[in-house]
Amino acid sequence: MSTPNISAADLPLIGTVDSTPDVVDGLAFAKLYGEPLFKLPNDLYIPPDALEIFLEAFEGPLDLLLYLIRKQNFNILDIPMAQVTQQYLQYVDQIRLHNLELAAEYLLMAAMLIEIKSRMLVPSSKSQDSDEADDPRAALVRRLLEYEQMKLAAYDLNTIPQLGRDFLHAQVFIEQNTILHWPEVRVADLQQAWADVLGRAKLVAHHKISREELSVREHMSSILRRLQSSKFVEFADLFDPTRGAPVLVVNFVALLELAKETLIEITQAEAYAPIYVRLAYAPV
The missing domain is CATH 1.10.10.580 (Structural maintenance of chromosome 1. Chain E)
Structure with a gap:
């Protein structure tokens, strides 16, 4: 069995061999400057945090805190500060590894939770008007209830059908027939048209000044x-x-x-x- 003679000129240079197939299952996974791309370039750099998947997305510290309370069916008027604070800090530790600027706002709420927990551990003073001691959680509970009320109102507003999202204006083309239907002209229409003609005539009227000789x-x-x-x-x-x-x-x-x-x-x-x-x- 003989082998064909192949010279060195017939071989491509080392490092320039392109193993990219012309078509991969008939589909390209991306386009670069309008050209199909079937594989990633060798010199493409992708940052480690370029692609992330967020299982739970929160709109702020109050949103996260309300989620932790409602998820475990805690009484919002009697929040177990130890458990909620611990779970809150675990989430903050996760976002600090990825986005320190985003974690700053959550760290402020974490400091507030720790302060409330520390105030609950020390003996509290009673107010002058009542014999009951002031609850350090009262201000936080009020903020949570107000936030939950606004959030529910936003959900209700979002359920209202919106033009362009839930429905579109119907556009119907009706082919005109050969029968002409003239509009009905009323007496009031003629009066208005005649008044417009008189108004235009007054606008273009010329004022003539005659000279009278008086002795x-x-x-x-x-x-x-x-x-x-x-x-x-x-x-x-x-x-x-x-x-x-x-x-x-x-x-x-x-x-x-x-x-x-x-x-x-x-x-x-x-x-x-x-x-x-x-x-x-x-x-x-």
């Missing part, structure tokens, strides 16, 4: 003709309010000019009495 001399002549037919004319009767403010102003100026030229006399019998206008008497 003071013409008004002076008109006043003199009016006074020739009457001996006395009341001051207000010489003005026509319907002709507008410009005409009234010019008429008043004409009246003043006549009085200045002593062609008319303006008289009044007494204070607050009516004012009368008459032609001035020419000297004989």
